[in-house]
Amino acid sequence: MKKRNRNKTILLSIFLCITLLLTACGGSSGDNGGQAASDEPMVLRLATDHPVDHMATRSANAIAEEVEEKTNGRIKINIYPASQLGGYDTVYEEIVRGTIDMAHITIPDSLDSRLGAAYTPYLTTGYEEAKVVYAPGSFLSEKFVEYNEALGVKFLGFYLEGYIGMSAKKEPRDLLVPGANKGLQMRVWAAPAAREPMADLGYTPVTVPYAEAPTAIQTGVVDGWIGGTPNVNYHWVGEIIDYFWRTYMHAESTAYVMNQKLFDSLSAEDQQIILDAFERQSKESFELAEAEDEHWMEQLEELGVTVVKLSDDEVQMLADFVRTTTWPKLESVYTSELLDGLKAQYE
Template identity: 30%
Template sequence: MKKLIAVILSLSLAVMSLAGCGAESAESSAEATKENPMVLTLAHGLSETHTVHIAMLEFAEKVEERTEGRIQVKIYPNGQLGSETEAMEQLMAGVVAMTKVSAPGLATYNEAYHSFGLPYIFDDTKDFYRIMDSSQMRDFFLSTGEDGFVTLTYYTSGARSFYTVDKPIRTPEDLKGLKIRVQDMKSQTDMIKAMGGTPVAMSYGDVYTSLQTGIIDGTENNETALTTGKHGEICKVYSTDQHAMIPDVMVMSAKVWNGIAPEDQKIILEAAYESTDSHKIAWDSAIQAAVEEAKTQMGVTFVDDIDKEAFREATSGMISEYSSTYPKVAELLDIIDSVE
């Protein structure tokens, strides 16, 4: 039923405009006015209380304010227009103008995005922000127009670590014999295999029950999953190996982007970057609150004495393999290495 509703809504939007704008929307920012604005639809699957949704609300407000109402962003949260994959397909088809996806999900359209699913390509959170905010990365984000989309900015989703019912994961050896849930991404299943565990790809919504029934022995995610997903009710050991930092990205249809005047593109990018800065602060607060709640109310133990070098060594072959298999991955990793 949900998928049927999404299809109906998508078709309705398509009738309104193949450029992802509203029925009364101007087709380009050059001809847009406050009375007849360029309306950009932004579809995503997050709740209205999620820190990324709140950051995108700030983005929308700043775009409208700074263009004096000529450009408006209309946000459809909660998967109203379909799943993350479906929203991206709609963007490529010209049904919606913008969406939010997990960065590796864009590898279908540009193989370089496989890079963001690889383990330990960032040293730590400080290194992650330094690279993601660099001019080199921003140039890369805007370089994919021929692939049908451009990335306006990113939002951190923290560092992903392992957590289990009762077993600390300090080295790859500790994963042997364990069934670990991962996102349905090639890089994630390859990573768990390289570390010696058994990957089990499943949707996030199935994780709680699967942990509860023993279908899986553990999973990996950032600390907020312990509280918002209630996983801390079952998993009592969180091992901070921080094997991956997978960003969310806000993308726009290249066709829509090309219909926006350069001065308005600048406004949109500045608003996007500022929303990212605001999100960093909100995210840090969310992580601190999640850790405190998990410790004091759920009885979760956080294990910090992790042999990260052993994990890096176990997965080092993945970097070489992906660089060889996907030339654009090698190019993006070179860009990452070039950031000073």
């Protein structure tokens, strides 16, 4: 009996020690404002493909600051730029799984071909149209909400980085004659939205991985490429190209996304704070993109690159041709429903 009582005393002492230890670790709500373990902020990881000094990274930092401030520190966002968490294909799949919280990336079309529609050729013909087509609540935005939600992803908005240009070491023949043989082999990315319009316009499209584009141009495998804004052309191939054309055929429209279950787990108040922060930067990008493009075209000219800016009438003529000739070929990829909805914006 004495041994049993002694054991009870020992157990009670251990219990009291553990209780005191947990109380000490948990902090207090006294004058020092100690924060209990359960009150630790939610830390979210945001992955991007953009370099540290890119305008999109500055926008991501602004989002993080706004969310932390307006949630009173309940939610913090850590930014992982320059593909630190993987390329956009990998990151999007991790968003679907919930192993990465949110991202600013090009949405891949591997899980749903319709998600490539943001790069429909001549979907827009300039910044003013882009402000309408890619705006929150637009036809395309609402479709992207729908398509992403089916994959377990919350679509938070488009981000306009600028317009992808066309650059090469030599000039094409009959630039403004759609269908005429241009005499140029041009690198394109592996998607009908890139390959088909270039072929219809009279170029010879050659699929080359992005990372191999500079070498392909230098070695003469191709004469030039499409796939980069003026910023990208300056940093990626600026020393090896002689011409850059602003044609407005493809907008570089990336997207903000978040794991749907994570978003749904937040309070209504915090959901709105996140939506507002991302929407603010989405809208601001439409203004920033034009200035960004102009700046880097000037930088290309300083490198000795001849920069050709097509007139509004020239752009519209090429857009009309591509929408009439190429878009029907994309129905099997994007569906007639989606393309008809996009066409309605111009009718």
